[in-house]
Amino acid sequence: MEPDDRSDEPENTTDPHRGYGDRGYGDRGYDAEDLLAALGDAAEDRAGETEPPACRLVEISLTVNGDEILQDVKLDIPAHACTVIMGPSGSGKSTLLKTAAGLLVPDTGYVEILGTNPNHATDRELERLRARNGFVFQDDALWQNLSLLQNLTLPVRYHRHDLASDSVTERINGLVGELGAPRRLELRPANVSAGERKIISFVRAIVGDPELLFLDEPTTSVDGEHADLMIRKLRELKERNVTLVAVTHNARIASQLADYVVVLKAGRILRFGSLHEISRSNEPEVGRILTDVLSETATYDGDILELLDPETNTYLT
Amino acid sequence: MRGAIEQIGSATIVRVRKLLYALGFMVDVFKQTFRFTTSRRVGTHVLTMQILFTGVEALSVVATISLSLGAVIVIQGLSLLPQFGQGQLIFDILIIVITRELGPLLTAVIVTARSGTAISTELGNMVISHEIEAYTVTGINPIRHIVVPRFIGVTLSTLLLNLYFNLFGLLGSFVVTQFVNPIPLREYLSGLLASLSLTDVVSSVVKSIVFGAIIALVATFHGLQVERATTEIPVAAIRSVSHGIILLIIANAIITLIYYI
Numbered sequence: 001m002e003p004d005d006r007s008d009e010p011e012n013t014t015d016p017h018r019g020y021g022d023r024g025y026g027d028r029g030y031d032a033e034d035l036l037a038a039l040g041d042a043a044e045d046r047a048g049e050t051e052p053p054a055c056r057l058v059e060i061s062l063t064v065n066g067d068e069i070l071q072d073v074k075l076d077i078p079a080h081a082c083t084v085i086m087g088p089s090g091s092g093k094s095t096l097l098k099t100a101a102g103l104l105v106p107d108t109g110y111v112e113i114l115g116t117n118p119n120h121a122t123d124r125e126l127e128r129l130r131a132r133n134g135f136v137f138q139d140d141a142l143w144q145n146l147s148l149l150q151n152l153t154l155p156v157r158y159h160r161h162d163l164a165s166d167s168v169t170e171r172i173n174g175l176v177g178e179l180g181a182p183r184r185l186e187l188r189p190a191n192v193s194a195g196e197r198k199i200i201s202f203v204r205a206i207v208g209d210p211e212l213l214f215l216d217e218p219t220t221s222v223d224g225e226h227a228d229l230m231i232r233k234l235r236e237l238k239e240r241n242v243t244l245v246a247v248t249h250n251a252r253i254a255s256q257l258a259d260y261v262v263v264l265k266a267g268r269i270l271r272f273g274s275l276h277e278i279s280r281s282n283e284p285e286v287g288r289i290l291t292d293v294l295s296e297t298a299t300y301d302g303d304i305l306e307l308l309d310p311e312t313n314t315y316l317t
Numbered sequence: 318m319r320g321a322i323e324q325i326g327s328a329t330i331v332r333v334r335k336l337l338y339a340l341g342f343m344v345d346v347f348k349q350t351f352r353f354t355t356s357r358r359v360g361t362h363v364l365t366m367q368i369l370f371t372g373v374e375a376l377s378v379v380a381t382i383s384l385s386l387g388a389v390i391v392i393q394g395l396s397l398l399p400q401f402g403q404g405q406l407i408f409d410i411l412i413i414v415i416t417r418e419l420g421p422l423l424t425a426v427i428v429t430a431r432s433g434t435a436i437s438t439e440l441g442n443m444v445i446s447h448e449i450e451a452y453t454v455t456g457i458n459p460i461r462h463i464v465v466p467r468f469i470g471v472t473l474s475t476l477l478l479n480l481y482f483n484l485f486g487l488l489g490s491f492v493v494t495q496f497v498n499p500i501p502l503r504e505y506l507s508g509l510l511a512s513l514s515l516t517d518v519v520s521s522v523v524k525s526i527v528f529g530a531i532i533a534l535v536a537t538f539h540g541l542q543v544e545r546a547t548t549e550i551p552v553a554a555i556r557s558v559s560h561g562i563i564l565l566i567i568a569n570a571i572i573t574l575i576y577y578i
Contacts, residue, residue, distance in 0.1 A: 123458065128456075141450060143452075155457065
């Protein structure tokens, strides 16, 4: 699916779902449509130029235990931009992300990652392709029988024989310090908190300088301060032309990073386009899903208020 | 009637597919084992740990069982065989039972019970916690990094444990002989060596290598068959033991048959 531009159609003022987001967060009475419009304005100038896609999904269908998780998915994920996949719980977001990363083999269709179909690649080609990717799992997926340091050094040692161990250690220490990860890297993953494991998982994904980074709820379990550090790092990676593909419910990630948004429902792509287009979409279902997803997070950490507050809203500038 | 035939047909197709998948897995493990031994050695730590767990930590269990078995064979043999004037056959029986048959088989059963279940459980947990996916996505081949060190480790350990089993089994029988019908060590050893042929040694070594490979392949295969629920893990461990032991007994019969052809 190419980015959609149907949002240029006139607003449907008689939309029965128009008042869906009017929940009156705080006393200010901000509604989610205002939020979406604000997000769209922020992203207006961020959409990437037309280039070969970083990742191409062609007519993908995937069934797991009789359930059709993905249905006829066609998607070109733009290179050097951030694409955020959003949708209600159980809509197939993580499955879509794993399929896009070549971790799940679809029943029909195929995937091309950085121009390579992983199912047709030789072992060596696949190894080289993987070395150019990073993936942050929703539940960290650290190797439990290794220390945190070994979790970080193993992929680098495996792929980069040319690097001296001192420079690897230096790079790891730099990233660990920058992201506020636990300093005691000799510990096993079971001995640190879920948030710390998530940060280490994030460091593992970026330590090899990936060209394409997949993120599945990267800030889940991470406190606000460390989440901000992660988002700052992601912005830095984006500025260095790293392609980001993220599944998130976090409004801050969507607002500060997204160039494109995929709206997923029941395994089908409901809409794909720039954040600006999607946030101004007059399709009630798209609006309802985004409102639900964004306000779900905002209910807990006040994102909507923060995003709409002119004093604290820095992303609009 | 037609429905029953269809059910049998579809069940057969599923079984054939599973068998082909298992064969494909086996071929991949052999291929990656070759690459593991000829290229970089990131998995050597896993290999060392596997040998330590399977080979070294099982030593006391193997020694106890083989000492007891050797003792029982001598007690039974020396109470029965002299009645027929065949007391010297005790050495042949010791070699047949300990070196050729029960040594490799019992060692393999011990390794299946200890290491086969442990490997299936560990790999099943790694699947559930997405650690295997993490290997895949970071470009580290999980077969080469996770399965191959266990395959080599279990195979080598089974071979070494079989040697220990023989050593302790034959030693145990000598110790018991001293209580029942004392003979000098030199005479005991010469009796054993006279009964031992090169084919006995080859048969024992071949069996323990084949058994080790079977245990490792079955355990890793079932461990990686776990998909998403933790309840699948004990099922994988049980299948690892039951399928493993069945295959061990079949392989033992085939190798013994070849020995006598």
